[in-house]
Amino acid sequence: EAVDVLIPEVDNYVAYTLKTQKVLPPVQWSNLLNELNWISFVVLTLPPAVGVVGAFYVRLQWQTAVWSVAYYFLTGLGITAGYHRLWAHRAYNASLPLQYLLALLGAGSIQGSIKWWCRNHRAHHRYTDTDLDPYSAHRGFWYSHIGWMLIKHRRKPGAADVSDLRHNFVVRWQHKHYFSLILIMAFILPTLVAYLAWGDAKGGFIYAGVIRLVFVHHSTFCVNSLAHWLGETPFDDKHTSRDHLVTALLTIGEGYHNFHHQFPMDYRNAIKWYQYDPTKWTIWIMSQVGLASHLKVFPDNEVRKGQLTMELKSLRRMQEKLAWPSDSDDLPVISWESFTSQAERRPLLLISGFIHDVSNFIEEHPGGEYLLRKYVGKDATTAFFGGVYDHSNAAHNLLAMNRVGVLRGGSPHSLTDKRGVPPSQRLRV
Amino acid sequence: EAVDVLIPEVDNYVAYTLKTQKVLPPVQWSNLLNELNWISFVVLTLPPAVGVVGAFYVRLQWQTAVWSVAYYFLTGLGITAGYHRLWAHRAYNASLPLQYLLALLGAGSIQGSIKWWCRNHRAHHRYTDTDLDPYSAHRGFWYSHIGWMLIKHRRKPGAADVSDLRHNFVVRWQHKHYFSLILIMAFILPTLVAYLAWGDAKGGFIYAGVIRLVFVHHSTFCVNSLAHWLGETPFDDKHTSRDHLVTALLTIGEGYHNFHHQFPMDYRNAIKWYQYDPTKWTIWIMSQVGLASHLKVFPDNEVRKGQLTMELKSLRRMQEKLAWPSDSDDLPVISWESFTSQAERRPLLLISGFIHDVSNFIEEHPGGEYLLRKYVGKDATTAFFGGVYDHSNAAHNLLAMNRVGVLRGGSPHSLTDKRGVPPSQRLRV
Ligand code: HEM
Ligand code: HEM
Ligand SMILES: [Fe+2]
Ligand SMILES: [Fe+2]
Ligand SMILES: [Fe+2]
Ligand SMILES: [Fe+2]
Numbered sequence: 001e002a003v004d005v006l007i008p009e010v011d012n013y014v015a016y017t018l019k020t021q022k023v024l025p026p027v028q029w030s031n032l033l034n035e036l037n038w039i040s041f042v043v044l045t046l047p048p049a050v051g052v053v054g055a056f057y058v059r060l061q062w063q064t065a066v067w068s069v070a071y072y073f074l075t076g077l078g079i080t081a082g083y084h085r086l087w088a089h090r091a092y093n094a095s096l097p098l099q100y101l102l103a104l105l106g107a108g109s110i111q112g113s114i115k116w117w118c119r120n121h122r123a124h125h126r127y128t129d130t131d132l133d134p135y136s137a138h139r140g141f142w143y144s145h146i147g148w149m150l151i152k153h154r155r156k157p158g159a160a161d162v163s164d165l166r167h168n169f170v171v172r173w174q175h176k177h178y179f180s181l182i183l184i185m186a187f188i189l190p191t192l193v194a195y196l197a198w199g200d201a202k203g204g205f206i207y208a209g210v211i212r213l214v215f216v217h218h219s220t221f222c223v224n225s226l227a228h229w230l231g232e233t234p235f236d237d238k239h240t241s242r243d244h245l246v247t248a249l250l251t252i253g254e255g256y257h258n259f260h261h262q263f264p265m266d267y268r269n270a271i272k273w274y275q276y277d278p279t280k281w282t283i284w285i286m287s288q289v290g291l292a293s294h295l296k297v298f299p300d301n302e303v304r305k306g307q308l309t310m311e312l313k314s315l316r317r318m319q320e321k322l323a324w325p326s327d328s329d330d331l332p333v334i335s336w337e338s339f340t341s342q343a344e345r346r347p348l349l350l351i352s353g354f355i356h357d358v359s360n361f362i363e364e365h366p367g368g369e370y371l372l373r374k375y376v377g378k379d380a381t382t383a384f385f386g387g388v389y390d391h392s393n394a395a396h397n398l399l400a401m402n403r404v405g406v407l408r409g410g411s412p413h414s415l416t417d418k419r420g421v422p423p424s425q426r427l428r429v
Numbered sequence: 430e431a432v433d434v435l436i437p438e439v440d441n442y443v444a445y446t447l448k449t450q451k452v453l454p455p456v457q458w459s460n461l462l463n464e465l466n467w468i469s470f471v472v473l474t475l476p477p478a479v480g481v482v483g484a485f486y487v488r489l490q491w492q493t494a495v496w497s498v499a500y501y502f503l504t505g506l507g508i509t510a511g512y513h514r515l516w517a518h519r520a521y522n523a524s525l526p527l528q529y530l531l532a533l534l535g536a537g538s539i540q541g542s543i544k545w546w547c548r549n550h551r552a553h554h555r556y557t558d559t560d561l562d563p564y565s566a567h568r569g570f571w572y573s574h575i576g577w578m579l580i581k582h583r584r585k586p587g588a589a590d591v592s593d594l595r596h597n598f599v600v601r602w603q604h605k606h607y608f609s610l611i612l613i614m615a616f617i618l619p620t621l622v623a624y625l626a627w628g629d630a631k632g633g634f635i636y637a638g639v640i641r642l643v644f645v646h647h648s649t650f651c652v653n654s655l656a657h658w659l660g661e662t663p664f665d666d667k668h669t670s671r672d673h674l675v676t677a678l679l680t681i682g683e684g685y686h687n688f689h690h691q692f693p694m695d696y697r698n699a700i701k702w703y704q705y706d707p708t709k710w711t712i713w714i715m716s717q718v719g720l721a722s723h724l725k726v727f728p729d730n731e732v733r734k735g736q737l738t739m740e741l742k743s744l745r746r747m748q749e750k751l752a753w754p755s756d757s758d759d760l761p762v763i764s765w766e767s768f769t770s771q772a773e774r775r776p777l778l779l780i781s782g783f784i785h786d787v788s789n790f791i792e793e794h795p796g797g798e799y800l801l802r803k804y805v806g807k808d809a810t811t812a813f814f815g816g817v818y819d820h821s822n823a824a825h826n827l828l829a830m831n832r833v834g835v836l837r838g839g840s841p842h843s844l845t846d847k848r849g850v851p852p853s854q855r856l857r858v
Contacts, residue, residue: 236822
């Protein structure tokens with residue numbers, strides 16, 4: 001009964017499907033009117049138009065302003081805490097009253113029924129950045145923001161199971177009464193509240209209804225566009241999803257999207273207390289008052305592994321950019337006699353079995369010229385490592401950069417001595 | 430002629446000296462008066478006393494306040510840009526006029542002659558944190574701040590060469606006229622300026638002279654105490670020196686002391702433009718107007734190596750704190766028959782040659798229970814790696830935590846397959 005039953009036995013479902021599935025021809029000026037998704041087109045262009053005109057004629061009262069912002073957050077949470085984290089990702093369990101509330105508020109955001117929304121969203125997670133992702137970020141910012149709704153899909157989103165939702169009574173109820181619910185929740189209720197409480201029906205309609213709706217729309221859309229475009233990838237960089245405070249501020253906390261794509265069933269998007277994730281806070285409060293339970297959290301141990309890998313990656317890039325000393329295999333082997341005779345012409349020092357040319361450095365040496373000259377043509381290992389002065393790790397690293405050879409047959413201080421390895425090479429990625 | 434000529438041929442100069450050198454008996458109440466360093470004692474206790482009393486009787490005029498702060502910075506720079514970076518560390522070359530200026534301003538700080546100061550400071554760098562360090566941080570905050578000056582040294586600071594300073598004409602001149610110079614620079618000049626310019630001789634003496642002196646003293650002392658105590662160690666943690674903005678603010682930029690101990694001959698203490706290092710800025714301006722030259726900078730490549738090592742160290746600590754999957758050597762080898770028969774009792778999945786028990790996870794699986802059940806007792810490698818769904822790196826890491834065995838004789842997807850190594854184990858410190 002789950003759609004997954006139908007998945008063929010192949011090596012790679014995405015590659016297979018892309019190859020075998022039929023696609024619609026590309027959209028051009030000639031077929032544009034035919035290929036437009038008219039319902040979405042009206043839902044996404046009429047409210048901004050009405051809002052702009054309405055705002056010209058209807059003065060904004062402060063009560064209506066407060067109510068609009070509040071209703072923006074309420075209906076937004078219907079999407080973020082309801083559609084997204086509860087139904088698409090099963091990140092927690094919600095009691096029946098909370099489910100009805102979220103289904104109603106979500107309807108007020110006019111973003112399709114829960115079932116339709118989650119079907120697309122699960123495909124987005126399952127096939128992120130591929131052509132089976134209905135709003136793949138690889139198709140550009142505007143496509144993932146709004147374009148994907150304005151024209152008919154060129155191909156079907158990849159298979160994603162929503163059988164759990166088909167059994168959910170609230171989801172079915174919302175789907176059935178969807179048209180009446182959006183009228184009531186998106187326009188009638190916000191108008192009525194403003195009218196009954198402070199007599200501003202027009203303002204309630206224009207600001208808390210229409211304009212608030214435009215904001216909620218683009219807030220959600222930013223999760224698909226901006227959150228795949230702006231910010232850092234602290235948990236994984238396989239996909240385009242990113243973490244950014246600005247996106248979080250615009251999306252009621254959905255902006256820690258790099259975390260979310262790695263740990264989609266986690267009820268949190270932000271894991272630090274100081275990060276802005278009001279959706280998480282709301283779910284947590286609901287659990288405290290007994291309306292939600294089983295808040296899922298991905299094991300911290302695995303979250304940290306992702307962070308560790310990403311930080312190691314960045315240190316590896318740094319490591320690759322630096323210049324490193326020559327290895328003993330890449331250096332000429334020099335006999336003791338040759339070393340001492342060459343040291344008469346240029347300042348050569350033997351330290352830990354390596355021969356160093358200190359010409360460039362002898363006048364810059366913080367310990368003075370005298371000490372270096374004294375050890376030219378000699379083994380300075382003991383002096384360098386504390387006999388005279390116990391050099392810093394930086395000095396040791398610098399020393400290794402001046403290697404010009406290795407002594408034949410090693411030296412009293414052999415190459416296998418740990419002191420032959422500069423401190424910067426003891427820890428490597 | 431350099432003191433280094435006298436250094437004996439030993440394995441470790443510090444250990445050798447600590448063992449063979451005579452020390453004075455410890456200071457106790459009974460011998461305290463005898464062991465006090467009376468000159469320092471007076472220089473360090475009289476000014477605060479006079480300052481407090483003076484401030485009671487002399488009203489602070491705003492011009493005098495401005496002048497005191499300015500003179501604090503001027504005499505402070507005499508120490509930081511002069512005594513410290515120029516003479517102790519030879520971090521740049523100064524023209525003769527600049528040398529005289531710095532020697533005069535430094536005298537106004539009453540911290541001993543250049544020669545005496547640098548001899549101690551070079552020993553501090555050469556024997557940091559050991560008992561040959563005259564102000565070793567290991568002897569406590571107050572000892573390194575001021576205690577080391579109040580009582581006679583229990584043992585001589587370790588050998589440190591100052592032969593270059595003995596040849597410097599300005600240094601010798603300052604040493605010779607030191608007593609007159611401190612009187613003029615610390616008290617007469619600041620008093621005179623305030624008297625001639627706005628008729629406030631008393632204020633000039635108390636505020637720009639005495640109280641300013643107390644501030645300069647403790648500002649410098651903080652480099653020896655606070656900078657070895659407060660902050661981070663981004664370049665090396667072998668010694669106690671630390672970087673902190675607060676210390677930098679208190680010390681005219683000497684607070685990036687972890688950097689400074691690693692790269693003492695660098696004319697900078699702070700390497701980022703936004704860090705507070707007015708001493709560096711002053712030296713740079715002097716070089717721009719032709720009064721200073723040969724500003725030394727440690728090779729950036731080696732500075733970064735220090736940072737890299739420190740960051741790898743911290744990631745290594747993180748790595749060690751995490752739980753990691755069992756290795757194939759630590760797991761029982763299970764035959765195909767045993768695997769399939771055991772899989773009838775508990776949900777076992779074969780992926781990349783490893784057998785996993787998914788009991789804990791089957792109900793939590795974001796991809797649903799159905800898919801996991803379908804592969805119980807089977808090889809799910811292809812399905813896991815894209816046949817059905819191309820799992821995230823996090824999913825792969827989590828998978829490996831559920832290993833309970835390896836399949837005898839490997840599997841079509843052998844253990845040497847790169848997919849047998851979770852992403853979190855591909856990069857290690
Ligand atoms: C190519 C070889 C050498 C290099 C690259 C080198 C590098 C350095 C560096 C970077 C410092 C600054 C302080 C520090 O980072 O620890 C230093 C200080 C010093 N070095 Fe060397 N050094 C070399 C060889 C030697 C040898 C052979 C001796 C002794 C025989 C020596 C004696 C000293 C002393 C005494 C200081 C302390 C200066 C002070 O803080 O007053 N160095 N060296
Ligand atoms: C112990 C073995 C498994 C573990 C630990 C595991 C783990 C996960 C995790 C953590 C996710 C969340 C998304 C992600 O991080 O990529 C996920 C999603 C998924 N898994 Fe698995 N999985 C396992 C086995 C399987 C198998 C054998 C299949 C298929 C036969 C499968 C199919 C899926 C699907 C289709 C999703 C996508 C859910 C969605 O985003 O709608 N998983 N799995
Ligand atoms: Fe996304
Ligand atoms: Fe999601
Ligand atoms: Fe220090
Ligand atoms: Fe120093």
